[in-house]
Amino acid sequence: MNRVIQEIPHYLSKKIADLAAADPEVINLSIGEPFFGPPGQVEKRFAAFIQEQISRGILPNKYAPSRGEPSLRLAIADRYHRLYQLKPNPETEVLVTHGAAEAIWLSVLCLSEIGDEILIPDPSYMLYETVVRLLNRVPVRIPTRVENEFVLDPEDVKAAINDRTRILFINSPENPTGAVYSREVFRTLGTMAEMNGFVIVHDEVYDGFVFGQPHYNLLCEASWPPYLVLINSFSKRYAMMGWRLGWMTAAEPVISAALKVHTNLTLNLGSFHQEVAGTLLNDSEVEQDTITHAGQIGRQLTILYEALEAREEFHIAMQPKGGFFLFPDVRPYYQMLSREWQQKYPTPGEVVATHLFEKHKIAVVPGYVYGPAGANHVRVVGAVAAIDIERACERLQNQPFTQ
Ligand SMILES: Cc1ncc(COP(=O)(O)O)c(C=O)c1O
Numbered sequence: 001m002n003r004v005i006q007e008i009p010h011y012l013s014k015k016i017a018d019l020a021a022a023d024p025e026v027i028n029l030s031i032g033e034p035f036f037g038p039p040g041q042v043e044k045r046f047a048a049f050i051q052e053q054i055s056r057g058i059l060p061n062k063y064a065p066s067r068g069e070p071s072l073r074l075a076i077a078d079r080y081h082r083l084y085q086l087k088p089n090p091e092t093e094v095l096v097t098h099g100a101a102e103a104i105w106l107s108v109l110c111l112s113e114i115g116d117e118i119l120i121p122d123p124s125y126m127l128y129e130t131v132v133r134l135l136n137r138v139p140v141r142i143p144t145r146v147e148n149e150f151v152l153d154p155e156d157v158k159a160a161i162n163d164r165t166r167i168l169f170i171n172s173p174e175n176p177t178g179a180v181y182s183r184e185v186f187r188t189l190g191t192m193a194e195m196n197g198f199v200i201v202h203d204e205v206y207d208g209f210v211f212g213q214p215h216y217n218l219l220c221e222a223s224w225p226p227y228l229v230l231i232n233s234f235s236k237r238y239a240m241m242g243w244r245l246g247w248m249t250a251a252e253p254v255i256s257a258a259l260k261v262h263t264n265l266t267l268n269l270g271s272f273h274q275e276v277a278g279t280l281l282n283d284s285e286v287e288q289d290t291i292t293h294a295g296q297i298g299r300q301l302t303i304l305y306e307a308l309e310a311r312e313e314f315h316i317a318m319q320p321k322g323g324f325f326l327f328p329d330v331r332p333y334y335q336m337l338s339r340e341w342q343q344k345y346p347t348p349g350e351v352v353a354t355h356l357f358e359k360h361k362i363a364v365v366p367g368y369v370y371g372p373a374g375a376n377h378v379r380v381v382g383a384v385a386a387i388d389i390e391r392a393c394e395r396l397q398n399q400p401f402t403q
Contacts, residue, residue: 008130013365013379016353020363027392028384030363032175032324034239034297035385039280039289042240046276053272064271066263068096068247072278076247079281084219092252095259096245098269100205100233102262103248105131107201107229110257112137112166119160119168121152123177123327123370123377125203128169138164143373146317150177150327154188165198173206173215176327176370176379178301178320183216190218193227199254201229205246208237208290210322211298226251234277236324237290245269245277297324300389301382307393308380313401324383327367331376336402347375355402360395 013030020028053059067073073090081087088094097103104127112118114136120128122141132139142160144150157168168189172181193200200218207215218228233246248258280286301320308314308326313333320326334348337355345351349366356362356378364381367374382389 004134004136008134011126012369013126016357016363016365019357023361026357026361026363027388027395028363029381029388029392030365030379032236032381032383033241034236034293034324034383035388036239036293036296038238038240039286041283041286041289042238042276042280045279046273049276050272060271062271064268064274066268067091067259068094068269069271069274069278072096072245072274073247075278075281076249080219080249082282084217086219086222086224088224088249089252093255094247094249095255095262096247096269096274097262098246098266099235099241099244100203100231100246101127102266103229103231103233103246103258104128104201104203105135106248106258106261107199107231107254108132108135108137108167109261110254111199111201111229115164116166117162117164118166119157119198120371121150121169121171121174122372123150123367123374124169125171125175126369126371128171129371137166140165141371141373144177144179146329149318149321150174150179151181151185152189154185154192157189157192161192161196161198165196168193168198168200169203170200171203171206172217173210173320173322175206175323176325176365176367176374176377178318178323178325178327180210180213180321181216182213183220186216186218187221190221190225190227194225197227199227199229201231203231205231205233205236206323207232209294209297209324211294211301211320213321215322224251229254234280238277238280238286239293240277243273243277245274296386297383300384300386301326303389303393304380304382307396311396311401320382324381326380326382327374327377328380329376330378333402334376349375349378353378360398360401362392362395 017031020026073094077090129139229250234240314328316328330352353366364378367377
């Protein structure tokens, strides 16, 4: 057996979600699956598409093009044009992938070699470090600070760069911290990437969920920089997790390399859903639905934030600027627990997540999963049904909490 794989733990938030699903009393605030289904138009369009294919006797049984269906790639390119007035070439600069997850793998594989260093904010989405380790690259964690609203300090990035640095991962809006990067920070990081020859891989899957400030990426700088890879997906904005559709956009040599790996790995993706998905990307009615959903998630996060803030067990210094999550520091909670409880797990986040689950039937994810800097935190998902937010707030009002 491969030693590196053996050292990597199973995907914890999925395991917690399975445990939560087994008990109807548990309020599951552990998994980043939005409560809302896909925009209303999806079902109808999908049914009509399949019906039309059947009536013409051409059900999509053939292999799809490896790069992705041309109509979907064109819709992706048009989306960037609509949002940023910059259009990638859909033939050469766009690749449709098995969710954003595959695009993360392809970026690391194509842009670095064994032993190269990959910069990852600490904490940040867990897949980055796992992929980097599985591919025998070296993860270099750069801690972020709550005083900076969990945004990387460019000085810390500068200090971490050396001649083996190949990639800087940015997840903005960020899972799990709720950080949203400003235009100024992007500019500074972009200049660093250009000067030092590394690539910024910006995972934008939560770009539809920003609260009170705009979403930025480096396209706002009015040109498409060669050192940029953008990753996105249908999973969050359109709540189409099960369709497993994402994409990456980058300069032609990067997409050409990614295509080789993608083809050898998957041959191609399923063909029966790509065309329908493409029709959503630039549709004003669909856009309106996604704005409504984002507004609801923002309000729910505020309600949960206030409920947590009202309790002395949680310290929550920042209301999330984007994404689906809250990331409270749970050391006060941990300190109120018995010694026996405190010694159950290595980190306060694990102890508190377990206590919350066993004593209060609230499922959250311990923060160490997102990097060592998350050890004192838990991740709480706010993108759940409104009734679950209500039930969670009711439980949070119960006294005493740490018995
Ligand atoms: C930051 C981030 N990137 C990527 C993904 C994976 O997305 P997909 O379902 O498109 O593979 C997730 C899923 O939770 C995520 O939170």
